[in-house]
Amino acid sequence: MIVSTIEDVNLNKYEPWELPEKTKMGEKEWYFYCRKDRKYPTGIQMNRATNAGYWKATGKDKEIFHPPLTLIGMKKTLVFYKGRAPRGEKTNWIMHEYRLERNKQLTSNPSTATSTVTITNAASKEQWVVCRIFHKSAGLKKVVMPSYVMPMSIGAEISRGSPT
Numbered sequence: 001m002i003v004s005t006i007e008d009v010n011l012n013k014y015e016p017w018e019l020p021e022k023t024k025m026g027e028k029e030w031y032f033y034c035r036k037d038r039k040y041p042t043g044i045q046m047n048r049a050t051n052a053g054y055w056k057a058t059g060k061d062k063e064i065f066h067p068p069l070t071l072i073g074m075k076k077t078l079v080f081y082k083g084r085a086p087r088g089e090k091t092n093w094i095m096h097e098y099r100l101e102r103n104k105q106l107t108s109n110p111s112t113a114t115s116t117v118t119i120t121n122a123a124s125k126e127q128w129v130v131c132r133i134f135h136k137s138a139g140l141k142k143v144v145m146p147s148y149v150m151p152m153s154i155g156a157e158i159s160r161g162s163p164t
Contacts, residue, residue, distance in 0.1 A: 016093035
């Protein structure tokens with residue numbers, strides 16, 4: 001018996017606020033397998049539109065390494081906008097799309113694979129990704145302090161020989 005904990009969902013058919021009910025697990029973040037949908041049959045541009053809006057990529061893709069320095073995949077961050085581009089309204093729905101490195105693309109549905117998943121080159125029409133979707137809390141921002149502003153701990157002061 002095969003038990004799938006990550007659901008296979010076409011993210012273009014659902015709005016982000018509908019996705020939590022499409023999975024069996026998760027309270028603040030939800031994971032899905034998703035086939036990358038091309039905007040045009042012969043093109044490379046991805047279709048990221050839903051009925052109510054679209055997912056817009058932000059920043060550069062981040063590399064994922066397996067120690068020591070083997071590139072195994074990439075992570076793309078997307079933000080959901082209500083409406084149509086370019087005048088959409090930004091929301092707090094965030095998606096992290098994880099994909100294998102170009103020459104190691106998944107070409108069969110991972111949630112239904114029995115024991116192995118076929119891995120081929122990126123030219124394949126069916127490319128699977130894992131998506132992590134969550135709603136970012138409004139008002140909470142990641143604060144990064146420069147190291148020269150951070151207070152030193154007492155233990156660090158003692159180890160440097162500072163008088164206490």
